[in-house]
Amino acid sequence: MGYEPRTQAIYQITNRQSISVEPPTRLEDLWAADVFSLSKMKKCLPKAVFKSLKKTIQTGEQLDVSIADMVASAMKDWAISRGASYYAHVFYPMTNATAEKHDGFVSIQGDGSAISEFAGKLLVQGEPDGSSFPNGGIRSTFEARGYTAWDVTSPAYLMETDNGVTLCIPTVFVSWTGEALDKKTPLLRSIAAMNKAATRVLKLLGHSDVAPVNSSCGPEQEYFLVDAHFANSRPDLLLAGRTLFGKPPAKGQQFDDHYFGAIPERVQVFMQDVEKKMYRLGIPAKTRHNEVAPGQFEIAPIFEAANVASDHQQLIMTLLRQTAKKHGFVCLLHEKPFAGINGSGKHVNWSVGNATQGNLLDPGDSPHENAQFLVFCAAVIRGVHKYGPLMRAVIANASNDHRLGANEAPPAIMSVYLGSQLEELFNQIANGEISYNYSHKGKLEFGVDTLPPLSKDAGDRNRTSPFAFTGNRFEFRAVGSSQSVSGPLIVLNTMLADSLTWIGDLLESELGKEVELNTAILSVLKEVMQKHGAVIFGGDGYSAEWHKMAVEERGLLNLPTTADALPYLKEKYIEELFEKTGVLSPVELESRYEVYSEQYILSIEVEAKLVIDIAKTAIYPAAMRHLADISNTIARLEEMGIKLDPDNLKKVAELTNSMMSKVSKLSAVLPKKDFANLKEHMQYCAGTIRPLMEDIREDADALEGEVADDLWPLPTYQEMLFIK
Numbered sequence: 081m082g083y084e085p086r087t088q089a090i091y092q093i094t095n096r097q098s099i100s101v102e103p104p105t106r107l108e109d110l111w112a113a114d115v116f117s118l119s120k121m122k123k124c125l126p127k128a129v130f131k132s133l134k135k136t137i138q139t140g141e142q143l144d145v146s147i148a149d150m151v152a153s154a155m156k157d158w159a160i161s162r163g164a165s166y167y168a169h170v171f172y173p174m175t176n177a178t179a180e181k182h183d184g185f186v187s188i189q190g191d192g193s194a195i196s197e198f199a200g201k202l203l204v205q206g207e208p209d210g211s212s213f214p215n216g217g218i219r220s221t222f223e224a225r226g227y228t229a230w231d232v233t234s235p236a237y238l239m240e241t242d243n244g245v246t247l248c249i250p251t252v253f254v255s256w257t258g259e260a261l262d263k264k265t266p267l268l269r270s271i272a273a274m275n276k277a278a279t280r281v282l283k284l285l286g287h288s289d290v291a292p293v294n295s296s297c298g299p300e301q302e303y304f305l306v307d308a309h310f311a312n313s314r315p316d317l318l319l320a321g322r323t324l325f326g327k328p329p330a331k332g333q334q335f336d337d338h339y340f341g342a343i344p345e346r347v348q349v350f351m352q353d354v355e356k357k358m359y360r361l362g363i364p365a366k367t368r369h370n371e372v373a374p375g376q377f378e379i380a381p382i383f384e385a386a387n388v389a390s391d392h393q394q395l396i397m398t399l400l401r402q403t404a405k406k407h408g409f410v411c412l413l414h415e416k417p418f419a420g421i422n423g424s425g426k427h428v429n430w431s432v433g434n435a436t437q438g439n440l441l442d443p444g445d446s447p448h449e450n451a452q453f454l455v456f457c458a459a460v461i462r463g464v465h466k467y468g469p470l471m472r473a474v475i476a477n478a479s480n481d482h483r484l485g486a487n488e489a490p491p492a493i494m495s496v497y498l499g500s501q502l503e504e505l506f507n508q509i510a511n512g513e514i515s516y517n518y519s520h521k522g523k524l525e526f527g528v529d530t531l532p533p534l535s536k537d538a539g540d541r542n543r544t545s546p547f548a549f550t551g552n553r554f555e556f557r558a559v560g561s562s563q564s565v566s567g568p569l570i571v572l573n574t575m576l577a578d579s580l581t582w583i584g585d586l587l588e589s590e591l592g593k594e595v596e597l598n599t600a601i602l603s604v605l606k607e608v609m610q611k612h613g614a615v616i617f618g619g620d621g622y623s624a625e626w627h628k629m630a631v632e633e634r635g636l637l638n639l640p641t642t643a644d645a646l647p648y649l650k651e652k653y654i655e656e657l658f659e660k661t662g663v664l665s666p667v668e669l670e671s672r673y674e675v676y677s678e679q680y681i682l683s684i685e686v687e688a689k690l691v692i693d694i695a696k697t698a699i700y701p702a703a704m705r706h707l708a709d710i711s712n713t714i715a716r717l718e719e720m721g722i723k724l725d726p727d728n729l730k731k732v733a734e735l736t737n738s739m740m741s742k743v744s745k746l747s748a749v750l751p752k753k754d755f756a757n758l759k760e761h762m763q764y765c766a767g768t769i770r771p772l773m774e775d776i777r778e779d780a781d782a783l784e785g786e787v788a789d790d791l792w793p794l795p796t797y798q799e800m801l802f803i804k
Contacts, residue, residue: 086795089309093803099407101349105356112362114162114238116155124154137233140272140292148200155236156185156198159247162238166246167198169206169228171253172263173213174675176564178394179253181208181228182246204230206251213253215261215671225256231264234391237361241402250391259668263566266663267387270573271295273661274432277580278456282437284587285452286597291435295573297389298553299565300380301396302371302424304412305347307803310795311410315694320687321414321562322479325694325777327784328420329798332374339372344804347377350407354379357399363392373421374801383429383553386573390566393426397562415560416482418797419777423483424561428568431553432456432576442552448505448514451601456576458608459583460554461496461506463575464547465615467657468494469637469648470575471547471556474567476642476676478683480560481766484640490546490558492645493630493638495617497545503618509602510609544621574663583608642680643762649673677758684765688750691773695743698793699780703736706787732786739779746772 118137122130129147136143159167168180183206187197206228213226228251236249253262260266271294278293311317316324333339343351351368358365364382371378379400384392397413404411416423433439440456447453464471471494475484483489498506508514542548546558559568583604590600614634619626630636639645648654650673658664664672710729717724749768755761784792 085313086792086799089307089313089795090799090803092309093307093408096346096408098346099349101352107359110356110359112360114240114360115362116158116236117362118235120158121151121154124158125150133232140233140275143204143230143232145200145204148204150200152198152200152203155203155247156196159238159245160185160196163240163245164238164247165196165244167202168239168246168248169208169230169251170248171208171228171251172390172394172564172566173253173261174215174263174672175213175679176562178398179208179213180248181206203249208253213261215255215675226253226261227256228253231268231387233268233385234388235362259665259671263564263570264387264390266570266668267390267566267573269663270570270577270661271386273577273663274573274580277577277584278432278434278440280584281455281459281580281587282452284584284591285455285601287437289436291437293432293434293440295386295430295432295569295576296383296553297386297393297565297569298381298383298429299389299393299559300367300378300425300427300429301393301400302376302378302426302561303400304373304375304414304417304424305350305377305404305409305804306375306412306417306800308405308408308410310800310803311412313795314800316687316690317410317412317417320683320690321412322417322482323419323797323800324687324691324773325699325780325784325794326419326797327781329796329801331802332421333372336372338370338374338376341370343368343370343377346407346804350403350409351377351379353407354399354403357403358396361392361395363395371422371424373418373423375418375804376422376424383431386430386569390564390569393565413562415479415562418801420797421801423489425483425489425557426559426561426563426565428556428559428565428572429550429553430556430569430572439552441549441554443502447502451598454505454509454605455583455601456580457498457502457549458506458605459576459579461615462579462582462608462612463572464494464496465612466579467571467575467654468615469639469645469651470571470654470657471568472558472637472639473645473648474571475556475559475563476639476645476680477560477563478642478680478687479562480558481641483560484558490544491621491627491638492546492558492640493621493627493636494546494558494615495621495630495636496554496615497542497548497618498616499542499549500618502549503616506605506609506613506616509605510613512602512606514602542618542621545617546621570663574657574661577661578657641766642676643759643766646673646677646680646762647759649676674758677762681758681761681765684769685750688746688769688773691776692743692747692750694794695739695776695780699783700736700740702787702791702793703732703783705791707732707736709788709791728786732783735779735783735786739776739783742772742776742779746776 118134121133129150132144132147133151135141166182166184168182170178170180173179185196185198208226208228231250231252234250236247239246239248252265254265255261274295275293279290282290314323316322355365365379366382367380369378381392400411431439431441437452440452443453444450472492484492548555548557556568586604586607587600590603627638631638649669655666655669658669659666707729714724714726755764
């Protein structure tokens, strides 16, 4: 009977023994305990070596390889003292996942004895087999050589599991011919390009002392937790990460009672376990809470340098999944694991700054007088307007398509929200003058003597904007929960570098006319607004009026699917952007188009195969058993002179026939392979395969509401979302 595994799962969950919680440890004792940090390096390295290494980390100067042996020896001794016997070069291929190759410290001597050894050349460079990683045609299948190279700016750390301790060393991953096969290499290049352009503009603005400019990132990670007993009974969750079938429960999120509600006890124990591991790895977890949908939660760290934040974000996803298993959960990072309720995003909070000028996107109390902020904010506006399709492409995948444009996520039209204060200010700039007549901060009075007045921001937040200014940073809200933050950061850094270069050229031209600096700045800002101000929008991003206005009046693009968005990676102006900034060569960019297109196609095909299998082998048999039981009962009752209404019987039969007819259609169209190119194949997946899958689901979900519950083979939404 289909119901038996479900009842067993419910029994196991409701009778589960609580995991004991260890007494809390002082943060100071936990923090970065498993990280080979600067403080640990200082204790175990010669002063000159430490000084050289620290300079490379803090200023970005080239590593002095002559110190590699001493650093490697100290790193090895520290790791071995903590129980490690293996080290791993950790890298990030074009899969949104983490890859690692483990090697032992063991070295066999001539007399047959063994010693622990870790030479500088092994620290600096590794050679994993690159044949099975996505490369997008950069090399032939038989060309397997790939290299990893130590990224000294991201600290090494210890990863401890039940199976032991491993020293993990963040690295880049490149091909034998030097092309980037990973996400870290172009991220580091984008930071360098942005630093170069930003430094030039800051000097044009009158600064003589300019420290290296870096971008920073604070990603918010949303996720779902489902008990493993339920998840393991759902082939779609196990293989696709989302439910391909499932009738919405009577109660979902309509009462808004889950958001910021009391965290379930079992979930809080899980969260505390995750956070303890994060703190040991130096990941600054700051916030945890219930999200909007039942079974959905969020964790958010404090801002860090973009490269380190990207590495830490990969670790967060790994820790969430690993720790969930220990607590009897499956952690779902898919953007839309359940239909009918909010999906999950990964809001990328992004800013730029340095040690001498501070946060370059902080308007201060008087933004109209903050020329530095206005110039950098204008550069962002230009970048989003010119490269909006690229921003959409970099967050495009099959899973995020289910989320974008729905009522819990921004639309697929890239626009910029500035808030009322800054929007008014930039509109004044577009008209050629800046006045004091715009929104200012205020105070909120409650009318209750015991409550203090609160500071009121000059502008509200807009949750329908894909790219919103939130006080001293921009929040890229369209990024998906399963995605690496490297891709979005690469694009944001690169488009900012391009815009700052363009602004720098204009400023130099204006200053060459011997005009005052403020006059030159205002002239440049006015030109930015006249050419690119159409991307600024502060209204309802979900409204039909905005969609019509954005496309027809402002010339913005609406790219609802990955099949629509990814081809923009092949546009000439996108290729020129990456080539002139040195972030991606044309070959490297083409490889990413190939890889991401193939991943989209494969994701749709896997889901389609699962839909066919589950419909045929689980749902259809359940419906047939239901029909047999009901028809036999009706026949027996009619022999007794009792007549029952056969409407349920007819409805189930009609839905079953309809579902299986659509399954046959999907089975027939799925094998098609004769496509002229990847774009055509993606459009076929988006326009033919996905609609058929959705049609099958419509019938199957209707059947779930008609078939006897004790026959239904799949754990239901009600069970998965509400039984913890």
